[in-house]
Amino acid sequence: MLRKKTGRIEIVSVKDERVEAFIPDPLPPEPGIKWSGDLQKLFDQAHVSLGELNAINEIVPNTELFLYMYVRKEAVLSSQIEGTQSSLSDLLTHEVGEAVSVPQDDVAEVSNYVAALNHGLKRMREDGFPLSLRLLKEMHAILLRSGRGQNLAPGEYRRTQNWVGGTRPGNAVFIPPPHTHLMDLMGDLEKFLHDEDIPPLLKAALAHLQFETIHPHLDGNGRLGRLMITLLLCAEGLLKQPSLYLSLYFKTYRQQYYDMLDTVRRKGDWESWLAFFAEAVVRTADQAVLTAKELQDMFARDSATINGLGKAKETAKAIHNALLAQPISTPSSLVEATGKTHATINSSLRNLELFGIVKEVSGRKRNRVYAYSEYIRIMDMGLDVPGEHSA
Template identity: 55%
Template sequence: MSQLLTRLSAAERALGRLDGVSILLPNKELFLYMYVRKEAVLSSQIEGTQSTLSDLLRFETEAVTGKPLDDVREVSNYVDAMMYGLERMPELPISLRLIREMHGRLLDSGRGATQNPGEFRSSQNWIGGTRPGNAMFVPPPPNEVMNCLGEWERFAHAETPGIPPLIKAGLLHVQFETINPFLDGNGRLGRLLITLFLCTEGVLRQPLLYLSLYFKTHRADYYRLLQEVRERGAWEAWLEFFLDGTAETANQAFDTAHRIATLLAADRERIVAEANRTASVLKVHDLMRTRPFLTAVAVAEKTTLTMPTVNAALAQLQVLGIVKEITGRKRGRVFAYSAYLDILSEGAGV
């Protein structure tokens, strides 16, 4: 138990630092916008999709993508489900209704569209193997799903002063994955609910903690520990893993936030010091904070700049080494904010 308390203390300290940096960020909406997308990519990669963060961002800006469209669409759906959950939380706290609505968005299109989006399962599913008889794990039968979910929801909302919110988040995650209430998307939704719960409990003011990189890096341990809870009630080993992941992930997010803020400030200073037509170049740079892949047409649409001014500003950013043209074409060229993407993409593919 002392090991668990030590890990809990480290995780809470790391979360406190991360929550503090959200106040210091010059544009926390920007950081959240990009970080949510990184989480969507990582969580989907655990389930086997091949999309990278660059694929998603290029898909969103209608630039060229080299990956199967279904893969990118699944990740885009995850972003939509997560943002929907965050927006709904003030009026609709974590509940079975919110979970169903988020699931409907998660599986709205792509390969999951045939797996009853937004509906709790009415048939048996299993994990591993080819049938329940040889599966690694068989979740509760369909006639018990609603009863189990009702208990899960009651525990989520219960006053539990003796259970710190971080510990409770770890318990709720295992319970949700064990119930496995949908035909598809349980893992992605269950990971998303961790952060929503911590925001609901006031542990985080901004939803900046996402554990999918840690779970992806330690995928074998993640699945093994979930199974050991089910088979032997090994809660303490799972919670130690969960708290270690929380501390490591929060510290990485803190570091990433600082590096991004430093990069954006340094590039802005270089533009002011070295660029011609500083105002228009700064305008394009500001736009690339939220759209690190851009075409000249998109810049003209999103700003009041003319096409000649846009092209001149993009040329300046290329000369400064801040953006790169990535297609090699003369028409329909796509520009990337490479250093920014490099920081964000660590662990999520290129």
């Protein structure tokens, strides 16, 4: 079932070119979603996969550390979609105070993403703040507080016309609504976010596409729109922990993702988008479960090795625990984390390196840097998908 109308066109003038801006109708779609057997089956499977992800989060050795790394992986992926070159290792190296080879702006954007997500979760969980336009603006301000977007109105809606793709308005892929409509459009979106009659997973799928269509900011729309999915599912109780991130799936199937957005806008084919979204949830949640299990196996295997070190095992255990929290570390940071002496730390690191648990990655004789290489390898899976720039 295709809808005849999902929005309206308004002619606007941008940089001396007259173009067609698209103004979407409020959510939910009218007429309502047609739940075919296949679409319902996909959504049912997505709920099953989310249930398994919630369950695995309860049995990982340390849920906070698992989430620590997962949030950072998502930050890297989401930023790579926007064209940054920063890797997970770059971010972890930056966090321990070491210089990285990629542009500083790239690392800053990834670091800001982590901070924005943590801010949103804290506001909702500790402050009892609802997922709202105000919270999204606060997160946007953090996303763009440094790096390339810091001069593009952090925390504010745009006051000029923007466009997506292309080198100028005339050859753009998509022209979002004029800024004069933003308050009404975002107000309608907030009402939809608070609609208790809409199932959470359906709400997340519809709201994400609507936000991408409105494109309310000059920069950072993609990152904030992806963050909103996880925050909404956490706020609605469908996710117990923020461990579902769709950026890898969206990045891997980037062209299909953009085609889906365009098909909804042109033809009102929300059903195809919902099928794509549900498949993304299934694949992403299932992969997260496998990753968690692989991390469990790694933790058990390395713990067994460390327990066989005799008198040296206590310091090695302390270092192991510290590396779980900060997988790229220096002897100085490990001294601070464990309370052990430099000599003791360096001796234990040599043992751990001998057993292949850590690897020296700086190549220096002084001021060395060590990586929990297997941990990073497991979390790195999927980060080598080629990236392209997107607004």
